[in-house]
Amino acid sequence: MTDPDPTPDPAPREGATARELVDALEVLRARLGALRLPLETPGVAAARTDLHQAVDQLDDYLLPRLRAERAPLLVVVGGSTGAGKSTLVNSLLGEPVSAPGVLRPTTRAPVLVHHPLDARWFTTDRVLPGLARVTSSGAGPRGEAAPAEGGDRSAEGAAALRLVASDALPQGLALLDAPDIDSVEVANRELSAQLLGAADLWLFVTTAARYADAVPWDLLGQAARRRAQVAIVLDRVDPGAEVVADDLRRMVAEHGLEGARVFVLGEAAEQGPDALVDGLLPEAAVAEVATWLSGLGGDPEARARVIAATRDGVVDDLVRRAVALAETADGQEVADARLRDAARRYHAEALAQVEAATSDGALLRGEVLARWQDFVGTGEFFRAVEAGVGRARDALVRFFRGRPKEGPQVEQAIATGLESVILDAAEQAAERTYTAWRGDAAGSALLDGLDLARVPAALRTEVAVQIRGWQEDVLELVREQGESRRGTARAVSFGVNALGVSLMVIVFASTAGLTGAEIGIAGGTAVVAQKLLEAVFGDEAVRRLAAQAKERLQARVEAVLRGQAARYTAQLDALGTQETGAAGVRDAAHRVAATARTERAARTVPDEGATRPWSGGLLRGAGTLRPPEAPDRAAEADDAGEALGDDSGRRGGWWSRWRARDRREEGDA
Known part of the structure; x- marks a missing residue:
């Protein structure tokens, strides 16, 4: 058209x-x-x-x-x-x-x-x-x-x-x-x-x-x-x-x-x-x-x-x-960053809390210590470890053949203790993040209708799955190390679980790579574990295996806590408040x-x-x-058309005079 x-x-x-x-x-x-x-x-x-x-x-x-x-x-x-x-x-x-x-x-x-x-x-x-x-x-x-x-x-x-x-x-x-x-x-x-x-x-x-x-x-x-x-x-x-x-x-x-x-x-x-x-x-x-x-x-x-x-x-x-x-949109981005920082900071502190609890030997006490001592508490075994590497390997073969069921009990005790440490840290992070958001007007509105003050019930299962996955990681590290050394292949073939448990114990010691002169946590638990592994793999290999096992545990715990922090940050992601478009509007x-x-x-x-x-x-x-400036004949006009003039030029002039009168009145005012 x-x-x-x-x-x-x-x-x-x-x-x-x-x-x-x-x-x-x-x-x-x-x-x-x-x-x-x-x-x-x-x-x-x-x-x-x-x-x-x-x-x-x-x-x-x-x-x-x-x-x-x-x-x-x-x-x-x-x-x-x-x-x-x-x-x-x-x-x-x-x-x-x-x-x-x-x-x-x-x-x-x-x-x-x-x-x-x-x-x-x-x-x-x-x-x-x-x-x-x-x-x-x-x-x-x-x-x-x-x-x-x-x-x-x-x-x-x-x-x-x-x-x-x-x-x-x-x-x-x-x-x-x-x-x-x-x-x-x-x-x-x-x-x-x-x-x-x-x-x-x-x-x-x-x-x-x-x-x-x-x-x-x-x-x-x-x-x-x-x-x-x-x-x-x-x-x-x-x-x-x-x-x-x-x-x-x-x-x-x-x-x-x-x-x-x-x-x-x-x-x-x-x-x-x-x-x-x-x-x-x-x-x-x-x-x-x-x-x-x-x-x-x-x-x-x-x-x-x-x-x-x-x-x-x-x-x-x-x-x-x-x-x-x-x-205002800038303020939204600042609030978004503030809320995200609270969630990430408290869950990062929870990760540090788990790292500390799994590095200072505290996890090696109680049930873990009892199961470990049951596992290695024979005179023959300790004498073999003290006698030297060659005799230790022979003793290990006999030991592994005769005691095949003790390793899983130690693994379970470790899993139970580790699960408790991770859940406790996650719970504290949730409580602290919730408190921070509740005290912030922007965060408080996002919490309405959501159960974020506590960790979800499903977290226990998730943590258990991650711990089992990490223990499988440790056993796989031991298998890979055994396959790379001919002299240890026979011992490893009989004792992957026992060697894996020993590596887990070292991970939870205050320092990976203790020397024989040092005193281990909980009555020499970590020392014995390290001696056992060194007898099979050697000092350098043990230090490398302990570091790798530690990194894999940290990665799995970090994944769990990152997921817990995401329960909060997902509320912000859904709103798209990281990028509000403020810069584009301003430009x-x-x-x-x-x-x-x-x-x-x-x-x-x-x-x-x-x-x-x-x-x-x-x-x-x-x-x-009639405008004051209109001609006198306007007073005698018979209709509106005559009052305003018959031709377009006079009508335009009438309006100009009317507007001129308005301007003068405004000036006087």
């Missing part, structure tokens, strides 16, 4: 720099979409809201607006519950297009009113692409709704944007009646904030009774921060209560909205429901607002200035938000800022005093308010 060219706007200003700005914003959009903020770090709740709003504003306003600079100026009419937004919109148009009511919330689905020739701007996804469209087939707000051309036919209720065409609007101007910003329904409030973020101009409606409410000023403050264009309608002001309007203007200035226009609708013009005629306010009541909007809609350059001002403010605010979000934001500066420097600024051709109709009541 060919893009419409609905208004005689100036030639597009979208040069190379504008296209570059779109490209830079698309990169930022992608990186914001991938940004991760799952941890409960300080300020993260507000940051998540900012992230959501930034993405919405890119999708709903900034990118669509830059891609379609000729799209009509979108005026979003927003305000508090019962402020009279729908009544104002209907009164400006002269027909009931949006349904006001006494029930709350009132406006449920947003209503967008546009000139008939501007329809294709809104039936496609060029404007507010995230909302489905429906159109009203009948006159008035209760006409049947039908899906718009290209719209989502499943859309209904507040999820859809209802489109209404009206000849009363100037071409190039659209009014959107949004849900209440303080609606009792969360979905309505969120939708209202989303629509206000997508506005080129926000027409905020409040009342003399509620103008100081906190919720509206929160949103107005956000508008000020992004330099959005805002006008305020103060409704239902009693005669003689001009002080209310003065106080509102003071608050407007205090909140950084000095340039916001304030319109006052007095009660003299609206004496409650009785003052409405067919549900509409009198023309005189809306004349000033209607004249201002009609003039804005009829002047392409004026529209372009409003659009550019809001767009530039949103870009600057987006850059600020993105940098702040990157800083993209800086690129947007630099590209925006270039685009603005190259932008052509139209002459505000130039006469512009009038383009479009007049809102109801616009012809009843």
